[in-house]
Amino acid sequence: MLRWLVAPGDSVSRGQAVAVVETTKGAIDIEIFHDGKIQQLVVPPGTRVPVGEVLAILEDSAAGESSAGIGPVESLLRQSEDAETAWARSEMDSVPPGERVHPRRRISPAARKRAEQLGVDLDTLRGTGPEGAVTSADVEQKAAAQRPLDGMRQTIAAAMARSKREIPHYYLSTRIDLEPALAWMEAENAKRQVRERLLQIALLAKATASALSDFPQLNGFWRQDGFEPAAGIHLGVAVALRRGGLVAPAIHGADTLCLDELMLAILDLVNRARSGGLRSSELSEPTITLTSLGELGVDCLYPIIYPPQVAIVGFGTPSPRPWVLDGNMVARRVVEATLAADHRASDGHLGGRFLRRIDKLLGEPEKL
Amino acid sequence: MNNTELRTAVLEALAEAVPGIELDDLVSAESFREQLDIDSVDFLNFSAALSRRLGIDIPDADTPRLASLDDTVEYLAARRLGDR
Numbered sequence: 001m002l003r004w005l006v007a008p009g010d011s012v013s014r015g016q017a018v019a020v021v022e023t024t025k026g027a028i029d030i031e032i033f034h035d036g037k038i039q040q041l042v043v044p045p046g047t048r049v050p051v052g053e054v055l056a057i058l059e060d061s062a063a064g065e066s067s068a069g070i071g072p073v074e075s076l077l078r079q080s081e082d083a084e085t086a087w088a089r090s091e092m093d094s095v096p097p098g099e100r101v102h103p104r105r106r107i108s109p110a111a112r113k114r115a116e117q118l119g120v121d122l123d124t125l126r127g128t129g130p131e132g133a134v135t136s137a138d139v140e141q142k143a144a145a146q147r148p149l150d151g152m153r154q155t156i157a158a159a160m161a162r163s164k165r166e167i168p169h170y171y172l173s174t175r176i177d178l179e180p181a182l183a184w185m186e187a188e189n190a191k192r193q194v195r196e197r198l199l200q201i202a203l204l205a206k207a208t209a210s211a212l213s214d215f216p217q218l219n220g221f222w223r224q225d226g227f228e229p230a231a232g233i234h235l236g237v238a239v240a241l242r243r244g245g246l247v248a249p250a251i252h253g254a255d256t257l258c259l260d261e262l263m264l265a266i267l268d269l270v271n272r273a274r275s276g277g278l279r280s281s282e283l284s285e286p287t288i289t290l291t292s293l294g295e296l297g298v299d300c301l302y303p304i305i306y307p308p309q310v311a312i313v314g315f316g317t318p319s320p321r322p323w324v325l326d327g328n329m330v331a332r333r334v335v336e337a338t339l340a341a342d343h344r345a346s347d348g349h350l351g352g353r354f355l356r357r358i359d360k361l362l363g364e365p366e367k368l
Numbered sequence: 369m370n371n372t373e374l375r376t377a378v379l380e381a382l383a384e385a386v387p388g389i390e391l392d393d394l395v396s397a398e399s400f401r402e403q404l405d406i407d408s409v410d411f412l413n414f415s416a417a418l419s420r421r422l423g424i425d426i427p428d429a430d431t432p433r434l435a436s437l438d439d440t441v442e443y444l445a446a447r448r449l450g451d452r
Contacts, residue, residue, distance in 0.1 A: 194415045197428060274388075
C-alpha cells in the first residue's frame with residue numbers, strides 16, 4: 001500500500017481510484033467495485049499485505065450496512081496467481097530532474113526518521129504534503145521504487161512457464177504489404193500537429209481489434225471447463241519498460257474506438273505504464289494481446305500466449321522488400337504478422353482466416 | 369537563442385518526454401534511438417515537448433532531422449533563422 005486517495009467518510013463510486021499500491025506490475029491505481037461510503041481504512045500506507053487482505057471497510061450506500069471491501073487487490077492479483085505482491089517501480093521515476101531538488105524543503109520528523117531506517121536519500125524525493133513537504137508516505141514510496149525488479153521478473157517467469165507447460169500453441173505467420181497503410185498515415189501526419197499524429201502501432205491495433213470482432217474464438221479465456229468467450233474486445237498492448245520487464249495493460253473496447261481515439265489510448269497507456277498510474281482493471285482485463293517489436297529490426301516474432309488468454313498477435317519491423325504486384329516486381333514496405341493461438345480453443349484454419357482479415361483491413365487504411 | 373541554449377532545450381525536452389532517461393553519456397553526434405533505446409512513442413513525446421518548449425511546429429517530414437543531438441540543434445538553428 002503506497003497511499004490512499006480517499007479518507008473515511010468519503011463517498012465513492014464504482015470504478016473510482018481509491019488507493020495506489022505497488023505490485024509486481026508497477027504502481028497501480030486500485031479501483032473500487034461498489035458504490036458506497038468509506039467507513040474505515042484498514043491498511044496503512046507503507047504496509048505490505050497478501051493478496052485478498054481487507055484493505056478498507058465500505059458502508060454500502062443502498063443497504064446502509066457495513067461490508068468488507070476486499071475486492072480490488074484480490075481481483076487485480078488473481079490474474080497473476082503465481083505471484084505474490086512484490087515491488088518493482090513507482091511513479092517517482094517520472095519526476096523530471098529539474099523538479100527533484102527543493103532547496104528549502106519541509107520534511108516531517110517521522111519522514112526523516114523513516115528515510116534513515118530505509119536508506120532513502122531525501123534529496124531525491126518530491127514531497128506530496130502541504131507546500132511540497134516530504135511525508136512518511138513519500139519515503140515509503142521511494143523505498144519501494146528502489147527495490148529491484150525481481151518481483152516483475154518472477155511474475156513474467158511464472159506466467160510464461162505456465163503458458164509453455166499448459167498451452168498447446170500453434171503459430172501462423174503471413175507477410176502483409178503495409179505500403180498502402182503507411183503511405184496513407186504519412187499523408188495524414190503531414191496535415192497534423194505533432195500531438196495529433198498517428199503511429200504505426202495504432203493502425204496495427206485498429207486492424208487487429210476490428211478483425212477480431214468476427215473471430216470470437218480468439219478473444220477470451222481458457223478456464224478449467226473450457227473456452228469462455230469475452231464480452232468485449234479489450235486489447236492488451238505489450239509495453240517494454242525502461243528498467244527491464246514488460247506489462248501488457250488493456251485498451252478497453254478497442255474495436256469500438258476510432259483510429260484517433262485508439263492512438264490517444266495507446267499513448268496514454270504506454271506513458272502510464274512507464275511512469276506509474278495504470279489502473280487495476282487495465283491489468284486484469286486483456287482478452288487478447290498485441291506485441292510489436294517493430295522498432296528493433298526484427299523480421300518476425302513468435303509470441304507466447306499470456307494465460308488465461310488464448311491468442312497473441314505479433315508484428316515485426318516493416319521493411320522495404322521486393323513484392324510482386326499485378327505481375328510486376330516493386331519495392332514495398334512489408335511487415336510479418338504472426339498469430340500464436342491456443343489449439344484447445346481454435347484451429348489453424350480459423351487463425352489463418354483471421355490473419356488474412358487483418359491483411360485485408362490494412363490494405364484499406366482509409367476505412368480503418 | 370544560441371546553439372548552447374538550443375542544446376539545453378533539446379536535453380530538457382528529452383528528459384521531460386522520456387521519464388527516467390539517462391543523458392549523462394549521450395554522444396551528441398550519434399543517434400538518439402541507438403544510444404537511448406527509445407521507441408516511436410518516446411520520440412513522439414520528444415517532438416511534442418520540443419515543439420511546445422520552442423513554440424514551433426515540427427512537420428512530420430522534418431522528424432528524421434531530429435536523429436541526434438547535433439542534428440536537432442542544427443535543424444532548430446536553421447528553423448529559427450528561417451522563421452525570423
